[in-house]
Amino acid sequence: MVMKCRDYTLVLRASFMTKTVQYQNELHKFLIWDTAGQERFRALAPMYYRGSAAAIIVYDITKEETFSTLKNWVKELRQHGPPNIVVAIAGNKCDLIDVREVMERDAKDYADSIHAIFVETSAKNAININELFIEISRRIPSTDANPPSGGKGFKLRRQPSEPKRSCC
Numbered sequence: 270m271v272m273k274c275r276d277y278t279l280v281l282r283a284s285f286m287t288k289t290v291q292y293q294n295e296l297h298k299f300l301i302w303d304t305a306g307q308e309r310f311r312a313l314a315p316m317y318y319r320g321s322a323a324a325i326i327v328y329d330i331t332k333e334e335t336f337s338t339l340k341n342w343v344k345e346l347r348q349h350g351p352p353n354i355v356v357a358i359a360g361n362k363c364d365l366i367d368v369r370e371v372m373e374r375d376a377k378d379y380a381d382s383i384h385a386i387f388v389e390t391s392a393k394n395a396i397n398i399n400e401l402f403i404e405i406s407r408r409i410p411s412t413d414a415n416p417p418s419g420g421k422g423f424k425l426r427r428q429p430s431e432p433k434r435s436c437c
């Protein structure tokens with residue numbers, strides 16, 4: 270998406286991707302919008318989270334300020350997001366524990382306090398990525414245990430439950 274504004278052009282880096290995970294006997298396909306996390310793009314966020322079953326908010330365990338920013342996104346989702354949206358918090362770059370600034374315990378406690386899924390991940394080393402999506406699948410099971418044959422998808426609904434995940 271490109272937004273023109275006066276004499277400059279602002280390119281919004283929102284990319285789309287899919288991920289499929291197996292959960293119990295079902296394949297769950299996620300349609301994912303990776304949006305720009307910067308504050309200046311906040312007004313555009315509803316375009317992406319509206320109608321979404323889940324939101325993954327990612328911070329960088331080596332940068333404390335990203336964890337503070339994350340809390341603003343949680344507030345935004347709580348105030349303006351779909352009422353039953355499943356929120357997952359991912360502390361990325363857990364391969365860099367030597368330069369960690371955000372304690373795992375603190376992040377986990379915060380996630381628990383808002384009933385969010387929590388996991389530390391490494392996109393670089395593919396740690397806990399699948400586990401994160403499986404946990405989201407667990408929270409938003411199918412409303413229809415027996416979808417019609419030939420059907421290409423099914424609706425998801427939220428089911429509150431306690432997350433259980435630890436990092437690398």
Ligand SMILES: Nc1nc2c(ncn2[C@@H]2O[C@H](COP(=O)(O)OP(=O)(O)OP(=O)(O)O)[C@@H](O)[C@H]2O)c(=O)[nH]1
Nearest residue numbers: 304305306307361362363364365390391392393394
């Ligand atoms: N060590 C390490 N580096 C990572 C990991 N994930 C991303 N990076 C690096 O961090 C930098 C930023 O990665 P991006 O994928 O652009 O992160 P982003 O959250 O999309 O950042 P924005 O583009 O600002 O929204 C890149 O240099 C990546 O290679 C990780 O798990 N471990």
